[in-house]
Each structure stands twice: as structure tokens, then as C-alpha cells.
Amino acid sequence: MSTASGNTVGMDSSMALQKQMLARHYDRLSRAEEEGRACAYTFVPGNLTELLLSFDILPVLPEINALQNAMRKKSRDYIATAEKLGHSEDVCTYVKCDLGMAKSGNVGPTGERLPDPSVLLLSYTGCFTFMKWFEILKQEYDCPIAMLHVPYQGAGAATRNMRDYVVEQLKENVIPQLEAVTGKRYDEDRLSEHLAASARAEDDFVAVLESAKHKPSPIDAYFGGVYYISPIFTAFRGTPEAESYYETLREEVQERIGGGLGPITPEGTLPEERYRLVVEGPPCWTNFRDLWKMFYDEGAVVVASTYTKVGGIYDNGFRHDPSRPLESLAEYCLGCYTNLNLPSRTDMIVKYVEDYDADGFLVNSVKSCNSFSAGQLLILRQVEERTGRPGGFFESDLVDPRYFSGANVKNRLESYFQMVEQKRSAVRSLS
Amino acid sequence: MRCFVGVDLGSTTTKAVVLDEDERLLGRGITNSRSNYDVACAVARTEAFINARFGLFAGRLAEAGLEKEERGALTEALGRQFRREQHTVQQRALAGVMRGELERDKYAAVRAPLEERLETILDGMNEDIPPMFEAGAPERSDFFRDTATSGFMRRAEGIRGKQVNFDLLMSVFDRAILQVENQELDLSFSANVRPALDRVLAGGGERWRSKASHLASVTDEVAALDLDEVNAVGTGYGRSKLPFRQDQIRSEILCHGLGAHWMFPKTATVLDIGGQDTKAIQVDNAGIVTSFQMNDRCAAGCGRYLGYIADEMNLGVHELGPLAQKSCRNIKISSTCTVFAGAELRDRLTLGDKREDVLAGLHRAMMLRAMSLLARSGGIEDEFTFTGGVAKNPAAVDALHRLVDENYGDRTINISPDSIYTGSIGAALFARRDEGGAESEAA
Numbered sequence: 001m002s003t004a005s006g007n008t009v010g011m012d013s014s015m016a017l018q019k020q021m022l023a024r025h026y027d028r029l030s031r032a033e034e035e036g037r038a039c040a041y042t043f044v045p046g047n048l049t050e051l052l053l054s055f056d057i058l059p060v061l062p063e064i065n066a067l068q069n070a071m072r073k074k075s076r077d078y079i080a081t082a083e084k085l086g087h088s089e090d091v092c093t094y095v096k097c098d099l100g101m102a103k104s105g106n107v108g109p110t111g112e113r114l115p116d117p118s119v120l121l122l123s124y125t126g127c128f129t130f131m132k133w134f135e136i137l138k139q140e141y142d143c144p145i146a147m148l149h150v151p152y153q154g155a156g157a158a159t160r161n162m163r164d165y166v167v168e169q170l171k172e173n174v175i176p177q178l179e180a181v182t183g184k185r186y187d188e189d190r191l192s193e194h195l196a197a198s199a200r201a202e203d204d205f206v207a208v209l210e211s212a213k214h215k216p217s218p219i220d221a222y223f224g225g226v227y228y229i230s231p232i233f234t235a236f237r238g239t240p241e242a243e244s245y246y247e248t249l250r251e252e253v254q255e256r257i258g259g260g261l262g263p264i265t266p267e268g269t270l271p272e273e274r275y276r277l278v279v280e281g282p283p284c285w286t287n288f289r290d291l292w293k294m295f296y297d298e299g300a301v302v303v304a305s306t307y308t309k310v311g312g313i314y315d316n317g318f319r320h321d322p323s324r325p326l327e328s329l330a331e332y333c334l335g336c337y338t339n340l341n342l343p344s345r346t347d348m349i350v351k352y353v354e355d356y357d358a359d360g361f362l363v364n365s366v367k368s369c370n371s372f373s374a375g376q377l378l379i380l381r382q383v384e385e386r387t388g389r390p391g392g393f394f395e396s397d398l399v400d401p402r403y404f405s406g407a408n409v410k411n412r413l414e415s416y417f418q419m420v421e422q423k424r425s426a427v428r429s430l431s
Numbered sequence: 432m433r434c435f436v437g438v439d440l441g442s443t444t445t446k447a448v449v450l451d452e453d454e455r456l457l458g459r460g461i462t463n464s465r466s467n468y469d470v471a472c473a474v475a476r477t478e479a480f481i482n483a484r485f486g487l488f489a490g491r492l493a494e495a496g497l498e499k500e501e502r503g504a505l506t507e508a509l510g511r512q513f514r515r516e517q518h519t520v521q522q523r524a525l526a527g528v529m530r531g532e533l534e535r536d537k538y539a540a541v542r543a544p545l546e547e548r549l550e551t552i553l554d555g556m557n558e559d560i561p562p563m564f565e566a567g568a569p570e571r572s573d574f575f576r577d578t579a580t581s582g583f584m585r586r587a588e589g590i591r592g593k594q595v596n597f598d599l600l601m602s603v604f605d606r607a608i609l610q611v612e613n614q615e616l617d618l619s620f621s622a623n624v625r626p627a628l629d630r631v632l633a634g635g636g637e638r639w640r641s642k643a644s645h646l647a648s649v650t651d652e653v654a655a656l657d658l659d660e661v662n663a664v665g666t667g668y669g670r671s672k673l674p675f676r677q678d679q680i681r682s683e684i685l686c687h688g689l690g691a692h693w694m695f696p697k698t699a700t701v702l703d704i705g706g707q708d709t710k711a712i713q714v715d716n717a718g719i720v721t722s723f724q725m726n727d728r729c730a731a732g733c734g735r736y737l738g739y740i741a742d743e744m745n746l747g748v749h750e751l752g753p754l755a756q757k758s759c760r761n762i763k764i765s766s767t768c769t770v771f772a773g774a775e776l777r778d779r780l781t782l783g784d785k786r787e788d789v790l791a792g793l794h795r796a797m798m799l800r801a802m803s804l805l806a807r808s809g810g811i812e813d814e815f816t817f818t819g820g821v822a823k824n825p826a827a828v829d830a831l832h833r834l835v836d837e838n839y840g841d842r843t844i845n846i847s848p849d850s851i852y853t854g855s856i857g858a859a860l861f862a863r864r865d866e867g868g869a870e871s872e873a874a
Contacts (some may be wrong), residue, residue, distance in 0.1 A: 377807055381809070384722065390721065390722065391722065393724065408708075411668075411682065411708075412725060415682035415683070415685065415723065418681060418684075418685050419684070419685060419720045419721075419722075423721075426719050
């Protein structure tokens with residue numbers, strides 16, 4: 001989830017739209033304090049964007065700022081600043097990058113100053129670090145924390161009890177706090193309008209994701225995917241802007257399918273789809289383009305990824321539902337990828353490998369992120385066993401450039417692609 | 432004769448092998464990778480072809496009914512004298528380049544005394560040559576640059592003239608040796624083997640006299656053999672730098688898998704420990720890689736780790752294993768970081784622990800890291816083949832045997848004396864099979 005940097009990928013109208021949306025958003029944020037607009041710092045997984053919008057609160061997403069800073073090569077210095085403040089090398093680098101930025105004048109990735117938060121809205125969905133992160137931010141800012149505890153899907157399903165528990169917290173804790181911060185009354189009709197807009201965009205979004213079932217795939221669902229998830233995972237879900245973005249994107253993808261075109265990449269349209277892959281794990285933002293190029297050079301297309309589900313899973317049929325506003329927000333939070341247990345994650349990857357007819361799958365194991373990385377080797381083995389397709393494993397980090405060893409990652413990827421090719425030709429020669 | 436070449440450009444050494452059409456190993460060559468991959472690649476490849484001709488030569492002798500011992504002695508002596516010929520060619524080139532250097536204007540004022548000094552040194556270097564290639568001569572670097580540099584320096588060191596001194600002499604030498612390295616000298620088998628054979632025959636007295644004419648004709652025959660390089664594949668760390676086309680380059684993971692399968696056809700799991708990486712590879716019954724794991728954030732526990740430890744202890748790398756084998760006490764080295772392990776080692780020695788015990792602990796720590804990668808790649812299946820430079824270290828092998836036994840029980844562990852060539856053999860096999868594929872597609 002990201003974008004609108006100098007790193008423009010192709011110049012489609014959807015991309016131009018997205019750039020404008022982000023620029024406007026950061027611009028709004030830079031004026032928020034003088035205009036007296038409330039801001040909430042909040043996280044991507046389980047974000048309550050429609051609820052915030054119904055209170056006219058502007059969302060600020062620290063993970064997005066961190067990854068945007070990494071793509072703009074600013075994260076190294078911010079991380080160093082946080083380490084000087086005493087945060088250990090092993091702390092999540094999103095956290096350190098965000099703190100470093102806060103301590104360096106809180107100037108956002110676009111060079112404009114970010115407003116201080118009016119409220120820290122902590123929707124906890126599977127990542128324990130989020131709690132610690134906001135504990136630290138609480139020391140920096142004189143503002144309330146609204147905590148939403150989303151129960152982990154430990155048994156592999158979200159139950160009615162869990163949903164009711166989340167709804168109750170929304171009613172009794174989150175909404176009253178947002179009312180106090182803004183001085184406005186909770187307006188359920190307004191919330192429902194936003195949710196209806198979300199659901200329409202979600203239909204288009206899912207159509208875009210599932211377009212990768214075509215051969216060749218018209219999209220890359222990991223490197224390209226992070227651009228496609230950006231509006232819906234961040235400050236724009238439930239807005240007319242997001243609706244028109246996804247409509248435009250869906251049309252563009254449809255055109256690519258019609259023209260038999262592969263995905264747009266920074267090097268141009270991929271000329272030949274040689275490998276179809278599923279990827280598990282977040283991207284390495286510091287070397288995002290390098291890594292994408294390594295895939296491009298081999299003709300590798302990611303047809304499905306789990307990372308594009310961290311801000312919500314929609315391809316299982318879930319939609320925000322304006323007729324049950326709080327219940328559907330609760331279900332959304334419970335269903336984020338970060339809130340799933342290992343067997344559910346494995347099932348999902350197996351299903352992707354099969355549904356998208358992938359040649360194999362790769363795990364990007366990220367040093368910073370325990371909640372992602374724990375159990376990934378187990379996932380790897382099980383998916384290999386269940387699908388019979390080869391799995392590969394490489395290591396990097398989210399936003400700390402020190403943990404990326406380009407030559408080694410390239411070596412692993414090349415070996416992996418050649419292994420897939422060798423297996424294929426062995427099968428061919430048998431048949 | 433149709434030949435297939437595999438080159439493995441490693442971080443420490445570059446290896447090349449030549450296979451024949453039936454995937455039999457004809458020859459191998461190895462050299463330091465240095466910083467110049469092109470040169471390393473060319474040297475290893477040339478060496479492999481020369482080695483192949485020596486192998487063919489020994490084969491012809493066997494066909495002619497020469498006893499094994501006699502064959503061995505003859506091939507060994509011929510090899511030595513052959514290298515002497517090569518060395519002489521290079522020495523001659525060096526002398527020529529240096530004389531040319533003297534013509535430069537900058538030496539005009541000192542030309543006469545400089546020339547006199549240089550000629551004395553060159554004479555001395557020529558005198559050094561024969562004993563260097565006697566049987567039982569002390570071991571030294573195989574590279575002309577190294578021997579020439581040390582020979583030249585030794586003689587230039589004492590010179591402290593007003594006009595001509597050590598620094599001036601070395602500056603002439605440095606320019607010259609660079610040029611010699613970049614010259615295309617004829618170091619081939621055909622150009623150098625006859626003079627070498629003549630010297631062996633002359634030095635062997637009565638021993639070879641009766642066979643002299645036969646040996647000469649076998650040598651000529653082998654020299655005339657057309658070794659036709661049909662296809663070549665490159666692998667290893669520097670593979671993107673190899674002078675090969677993209678489709679002639681393979682990952683070393685695949686090459687090690689296939690190479691290990693070629694050496695030991697029942698191989699299911701391969702462990703390769705090279706200079707800077709450790710790979711755990713699972714292969715199927717055709718040598719095709721099914722999964723693999725390798726280190727990518729940290730290179731502790733690789734060959735360089737031993738190099739570092741050897742430096743810390745003031746020992747040669749090859750001395751570490753045998754010394755560690757003398758240990759009879761278990762010392763646990765806990766660190767996986769090379770630098771910290773070095774610190775732990777100094778700490779232990781200060782506390783009075785014996786060097787062999789500490790070293791045994793270090794070898795075990797190293798293999799524990801490998802065991803973790805193996806576990807991540809899917810465990811150790813029977814048979815298990817250990818390759819790479821570290822497979823030559825007996826203490827590493829001992830530690831591996833014990834750890835495999837403790838964790839997996841009875842497994843057949845294979846180590847080939849050619850284990851360092853595993854990657855290049857795999858590459859050559861790919862060269863053979865790709866070529867076969869192209870043929871059958873054409874048909």
C-alpha cells in the first residue's frame with residue numbers, strides 16, 4: 001500500500017488519479033491544524049476509515065508514512081535517529097522509522113508537515129507491536145487513545161461472540177471518544193453512506209485482483225498490487241474518489257485483458273509471462289524497485305499475494321454492508337489477513353496457487369515483522385506438500401536498508417526460477 | 432572429441448571441468464578467483480583442458496600396457512616438466528617486456544646501470560627455474576605472478592644504489608608483470624609437452640630409453656587430439672560476469688544438486704559449504720532440485736569463517752581440521768557470529784583451554800549452523816552428500832557425522848575427493864544436456 005512518489009509505474013489514468021488523491025490528502029493534512037480539523041493516527045489492518053470520515057476526522061497512517069519514506073530513501077536516517085533514542089536493533093523498523101520521522105519535525109514523505117494527532121485510534125488486529133507503538137506515541141502527544149481490541153481468529157473462524165464484542169467496544173468506547181474529540185454526534189446514516197461507497201469500490205477492487213486468473217495476467221498482484229490496494233487500505237475507503245479510482249482501474253485492466261497484455265512494470269509492459277507466482281509476506285520497501293526488476297528480468301508475475309489482504313480480505317465475498325454498519329465494520333476487522341491463524345493462512349495460499357494456476361510460491365521473510373514471519377517455514381512446507389508446486393524463501397526487511405543483500409536475494413531468486421523451470425522440463429520430458 | 436565445459440566462479444576459487452560425450456570427467460582446473468573473473472575463468476578453463484590431455488595421455492599409456500606405478504611416475508614427472516616449460520615461456524616474456532620498458536624516455540638517465548641490474552636479476556631468476564620443478568621441491572603458488580614477484584623482490588631488495596634502487600626496480604617490474612599477464616602466451620599442451628617429455632626422457636636415464644619413441648608418438652597423438660568444446664555452462668557467485676550467454680548460465684544450487692547426483696546417484700540431500708555461503712539442497716532421483724535453503728543475511732559458518740579463525744590463531748586453514756581432531760574435550764562455542772566466535776576463542780585460550788579443544792568446538796558450532804539450514808530445507812534424507820571446500824576439512828566432517836547421527840540417525844554420508852568441483856561438474860552436465868536437447872529438438 002503506497003505510492004505517489006517519483007516512482008510512477010506506467011502513466012495510466014488510474015495512476016494519475018491516485019497521485020492526485022495522495023497529494024491532496026497530504027496537503028489537507030498539512031493544513032489540518034490551522035483549519036482546526038481533527039486527525040487520527042491509525043493502522044491499516046482493521047482501519048475504521050468510514051467511521052472516521054463520518055466524524056470528518058482525517059486519518060494519518062504511520063505504516064504508510066514509514067514505507068513511503070523507505071521508497072524515498074529516507075528511512076535509514078530516521079531509523080538511526082530512533083536507535084539513538086534507545087530503540088534496539090530488533091525493534092520493528094516501521095516503528096523506528098515513524099519515531100525517527102516524528103523526532104525530525106514530523107515532516108511527511110511529500111515534504112509537508114504532518115499534524116499532531118487529536119486521537120490515537122488503535123485497532124489491534126493481530127500485530128502486538130501496534131500496541132507498543134502507540135504506547136510510545138502516547139508519550140509524545142497529549143491526546144487520548146481509543147483502543148479497539150479485535151480477537152484473534154485462533155480457532156480459524158470469526159464467531160458471532162467475537163463480532164458482538166467488537167461492536168460493543170465501538171459503541172461504548174471508540175464512538176464516544178470520537179464524539180468527545182470532535183464535539184460531533186455519531187451519525188449512523190453518514191456512516192452507512194460511506195460504507196455503501198466502500199462496497200461499490202470493493203466490487204471493482206476484487207475484479208481487478210481476480211483478473212490475474214487470466215493468462216497472461218494483466219496485473220502484478222504484489223508489486224503492482226501495492227499500488228492497487230493503496231486507496232482502499234488507507235484514507236480513501238468509502239469516498240467518491242476511491243470509487244472512481246477503482247472504476248477507472250477496472251476499465252484499464254479490462255482493456256489489458258482485451259489486448260492480451262501483461263502487467264505494467266517500471267521497465268514497461270512485461271513482454272512474456274514465464275512464471276506465475278503467489279507471494280507471501282510484505283514487500284521490501286527500501287529495495288522495492290530492485291526486487292521488482294529481478295522478477296521482471298525473469299518474466300515472473302505475481303498472480304496473487306497475501307500482503308494485498310492485510311487491510312482487508314474481499315475476494316472471499318466480504319463487503320462492507322451499509323445496512324449493518326457497526327457489525328460489518330467489526331467483521332471487516334476480524335477478517336484482516338494479520339488476524340488469521342497459520343492454518344487459515346496456509347489454506348489461503350494453497351487456494352491461490354490452485355485458483356490462479358501458479359507455478360509456485362515465494363515467501364519474503366521480513367526481519368522486522370514477527371507476526372508475519374513466525375511460522376512461514378511451516379507454511380512453506382505445507383503448501384509444497386499440498387500443492388506439489390515448488391516453494392522458495394528469501395529474506396529482507398520492510399524499511400531498514402541494512403537488511404537487504406541484493407546479490408544474495410538475486411542468487412536465491414534466480415536459483416528458484418531455474419528450479420521451477422527444471423521441474424517443468426522434467427515433467428515435459430516425461431509426458 | 433566432443434567436450435563439454437562447466438565453470439564454477441566461486442568467491443574464493445574458480446573451478447573448471449571438461450566432460451566427454453558420455454558425461455565422463457576428462458579434466459579439471461582450479462585457480463584463485465582474484466578480482467578479475469575473466470582471467471580466472473580463462474585460466475581455470477585452460478588448466479582443465481591441459482589436465483584432460485594429461486588424463487588422456489595416462490589412459491593411452493595404460494592401453495599400451497604400462498604398469499600403474501610406472502604410469503604414475505611418468506605422468507607426474509611430465510606434469511612437472513610441463514609446468515616448467517610454461518614457466519619458462521612466461522619468464523622469457525617477462526624479460527622481453529622489461530627490456531622494452533628500458534627504452535622509455537623516463538629511464539634515459541639511468542638506462543645503463545638499470546639494465547645491468549635487471550639483467551643480473553633476470554639471470555638469477557632463470558637459475559631458479561630448474562630446482563623449482565625438481566621432484567620434492569617445496570610447495571609454492573602455482574601462479575607465475577606470485578613466484579616471479581617473490582623471486583624478483585628477493586633479488587632487488589638488497590639494492591640501494593644512488594641511481595638504481597629497490598623502488599625503481601619494482602616500478603619497472605610492476606608495469607611489466609601486468610603486461611605479461613595480459614599477453615596471450617602459448618601455454619598450451621601441444622606447444623610445451625614435447626620439450627617437457629624430452630627433458631623427462633633425458634633425466635630418466637635407462638628407465639624410459641627403450642620406450643622413448645613410443646612415448647613421443649603417444650604424446651604427439653594426444654597433443655594432436657581435437658578437443659572440441661561443443662558447449663559450456665557457467666555457474667557460481669560471479670556467474671553474471673562469466674563470458675557466457677544468458678542461457679549458458681545456471682544457478683549454483685542447480686549445479687551442486689546435479690553434480691552431487693552425478694558423483695553419488697543415490698543422493699537425496701546435499702550440503703555445500705563454500706567460501707561465503709552454505710546451501711542445503713534436496714534433489715529428486717534425477718538430481719533435480721526440489722527445494723533449497725541458503726544463508727542470505729549472514730555468512731558465519733562458511734569457509735571464510737575458518738579463514739578468519741586460522742588468521743586469529745596464526746595457522747594455515749588446512750591445519751585447523753587436523754589440529755581440532757586431536758581434541759578429547761567438548762567445549763561449547765555459543766556464538767554464531769564469526770567476529771564474536773573469534774573473541775570467544777581468544778577468551779577461551781586465555782582461560783587456559785587447549786587450542787584443539789576450542790577448535791573442535793568451533794567446528795561443531797559451524798556445523799550446527801549448517802544443520803539448521805538443512806532442517807529448514809526439509810531435513811537430511813538418505814543418501815547425504817557433502818560438497819564444497821569445507822568438505823575437505825576432517826574436523827568439520829567429524830562434527831557433521833556426529834550431528835547427523837544425533838539428529839537423523841543412520842545416514843550414508845558421501846564426500847568425494849573431487850567435491851570442490853561439484854558445481855562445475857553440474858554446470859558441465861547442463862552443457863551436455865542442453866546441447867543434447869538442442870539436437871533432439873532439431874531432429
